Amino acid sequence: MAGPTSLLFKQNPTLAKSLATFSAMPGGSEGKTIVLGGDGRYFSPEASQIILRIAAGNGIKHVILGQDAILSTPAVSALIRALKTDGGILLTASHNPGGPDEDFGIKFNISNGGPAPEEVTNSIHKITEDIKEYKLVQLPDLDLSKTGEFQHGPLKVTIVDPVSHYIQLLKSIFDFDMIKNWLHTTSPKPTVLFDALNGVTGPYGRAIFVDELGLDESSIQNCIPKPDFGGSHPDPNLTYAHDLVARVEKEQIEFGAASDGDGDRNMIYGAGAFVTPSDSVAIIADWAEKAIPYFKSGVKGLARSMPTSGAIDIVAKAKGLEVFEVPTGWKFFGNLMDAGRLSICGEESFGTGSDHIREKDGVWAIVAWLSILAAANKEKAGSGINDVLMKHWKKYGRSFFSRYDYEQVDSEGAEALMDNLRKLFASSDFVGSELKATSSDTSFKVAEADDFAYTDPIDGSVSTKQGLYIKFADGSRIIFRLSGTGSSGATVRLYVEKYSQNESEYGLDAQVGLKPLIEVALDVSKLKEYTKRDKPDVITVSKRI
Template sequence: MSFPVKDIPTKPFDGQKPGTSGLRKRVKVFQQEHYTENFIQAIFDSIEAKGATLVIGGDGRFFSPETVQTILKIGSANGVGKFIVGKDSILSTPAASNIIRKYKATGGILLTASHNPGGPDNDFGIKYNVSNGGPAPENVTNKIYEKTKTIQSYKVLEASPIDLGKIGKFTYGPAEVAIIDSVADYLTLLEDIFDFPLIKSFLDSHKSDFRVLFDGLHGVTGPYARAILVSTLGLPETSIQNCVPLPDFGGGHPDPNLTYAHTLVEAVERDNIAFGAASDGDGDRNMIYGKGAFVTPSDSVAIIAHWAEVIPYFKKGGVKGLARSMPTSKAIDLVAQKKGLEYFEVPTGWKFFGNLMDAGRLSICGEESFGTGSDHIREKDGLWAIVAWLNIIAAANAKSSNKLIGINDLLNEFYEIYGRSFFSRYDYEEVPSDGANALVAHLNDALKSGSLNDTVHTSASTSTKFTVSSLYDFEYKDPIDHSVSKNQGQVITFSDGSRVVFRLSGTGSQGATVRMYVERYVPAKAGPAELGKSASEGLKGLIEVALEISKLKEFLGRDEPTVIT
């Protein structure tokens, strides 16, 4: 049987270069005639589309349902054999990675701009994941980009739209379309990883003194959180908020940090909640926040690694290795050293972790940008990290007969063993690209000339002296595929072990985002008074010196960052 396929003439658009986070632009850019179609055709031109099985879903942001229909039309016309689509076009990024792996799909197309705002005037994104469930590597994204520069036409199947709200299997031209429950497979995955009976027993016995609140920020994880926390663990509906996915995320910014997840922070402080957590638009990031206790992402992944043996998945399979992105604090390195595990420092981008996982050399990893995960999938996983913390707290309390152990107790115990890496990130969002490039050039000039080496800088407010020991541009040689990634961030180190990192971020949709990361290590022997300081107290002098050396305020024209975490 033949099916009506039409060739639509088109012309290339400039700037359709995807990163590991896909192609991200404003919605109105994607809504231009032929724009989205061109990029989708370029994806199919870059993979073995004929007979392929593809997973489709996303964070439910504005313009998602229309784009799913476009993918179905173009994919079917290019010979795709089967589509697995999340109901209502929704699949969290971790859930999609799991489905790709579980059903041995060729890959997946995810419609997400992650933690960026949504709505008709905000952001949209299209991302291709490969058969291991992880983001497409550069050899694939480069191929897609090259196709976008020469495209002359795209193919479409002339067929009626599929009802994305109806679970079941449907024929769509030559292809099969399976609309699936977005949550079921992911819940099964987590139940195989964590000790749900232990967590439920702990929560049941501490209903009055250990309250839980999860904030979905109107992103994709709302239905997942309800299934896990309410339906499976038996918590009341009051344990979740903002858990209805909305195309514009309720007008908010679905980024789980102290600034944008203020609805969680305010509720936790107001209602004395012991355990608060939030996830982002597509579900791959998380924040852990209890009454008076913010857990940095750097500390979070290190503590999960420290307690890994209480999680059934790791108790059964062991921990093969640990890793972090370069800007992330070195706390997890200390865990690896103490436990005799191999550990890695990689560039920002989950594909680098994926290579190590596929080679059997990595189990637990994290990025300071609120991304934490393990080798159960090939994406970072916000709800995985949140349930990991609940599992750890339940296990810690099962061993304790004296008092209720909460977030602060775990943090303090960790610092007493390993010392503390004071850490903070300053985000300067949507700054002029010229200024951002000038900042990078200034640091590169200092790197080439050596003008900063051995210079001493004194903090005006604390009178602390910081001596520069090195300035370098981070470069990574992948131990698995031997690829080399250059220019991954400029690092200033100081003689006391402190360091400052500057990076241009590629996750925004316009302008530039500059991130400054500051880290200062204090050993365990410093004692509770020093270890217990706030991050702002522990880092104040270093931050002042970092701003002075970089001339950041001068180049960016900003006195304050957009977000501090």
């Protein structure tokens, strides 16, 4: 078809095919209500106009749309659940770069507010393989800048403020007065810096830190959503959030935090202390009942993705709580939450959340840490991030953890790396063997080696080939995962973890504590040989400065 659809194909063929979502909606699309919004990346307003036309052509009755096509991923999940809609469409490629030549994505969330399960996404993919026509209504562009209720051809459209509902949700979860009291009555006042990386959480950050908590504008930066994220990579880690890290260290800021492009990930960083996502979710779980009113009645259960360190498992055991190890993907947590068996969970990829919605929630995690620090200062004045970390490790031990990301690796080499490891694991003498570090006499005895598989305890579904892992006799682990094996290259992720109850080690940089294990991982996988890389693009690691 000519006009808008031709533009759609020209700008982003993947988006055009992904609009098969309407055909794959559970129960069909006729008469349904959906939420629509995104992270503000390039082409989002234009895509929203096209989606409205196709929604009208496919019988959708009502679209709830974020003003200027803006809604964070957690805010979409919250609206779906609060308004009991039939699902939502998110225009996001999460923490990937934006702009005319960068990533654009479309994601479908179902009526519980969480990511669509595999049967739905498989159906969408199958439909995209044989698209012959689009149903749409030729409608003029709708002014997305004005909130209110509009009749748009056969379609009812409600444009909402993207921030207000979500802020009210957070205020029902956390004690903002306690946080505000800590920030304003402590002498000297704690210093704070939030960096939205020019992603969707800019308006949310301003509403929380400036409007609600009464901090100065200097406490926030990069808080205007931009189509290209200001030319940056909106991924909240030590590599891409370097401006935050530099300013925190230069000004010795006590609490720094960043969120990603669509608002579902976070990084906590104070002067001299980086909190790994694995430690973060464990500490939130430990403090939840004391620091967060939402959990005053108790925590139902805890969970982590398989590559995430076992720090939260130790908290669960101490508290007598059920704990789950699931594949990477938030939908696995959602099943457990819907069954009433999970309250707090996290992924080592900077995703942390709870059962208040069915998505990971970066801003929620940031406010959770503010709550923890406020509560910690009630117990001991002057407690900062380092104090909270050290107190946790002394109580539970420390899980040293690091992740190496090798991005845009040749797909053939990446696949060969994984195939070689599978063959190694299958050999009769691998389990029980000793793997020796290259620069010392340290060795690790292989206790188990396999490809992680998961049987969902709620619906019985089975997920296989979720990551190759080696467990050693001392409890250490190394894990290899592969993603994005298309024409643009693959990402190889290496995870290393070592548990210690030796207090003399707690202050070490994780790279020091993990060095022998990292050497073993690189050697056993022949990672440099297969990837042709001498070093990773991104390292996620505890940082002591």
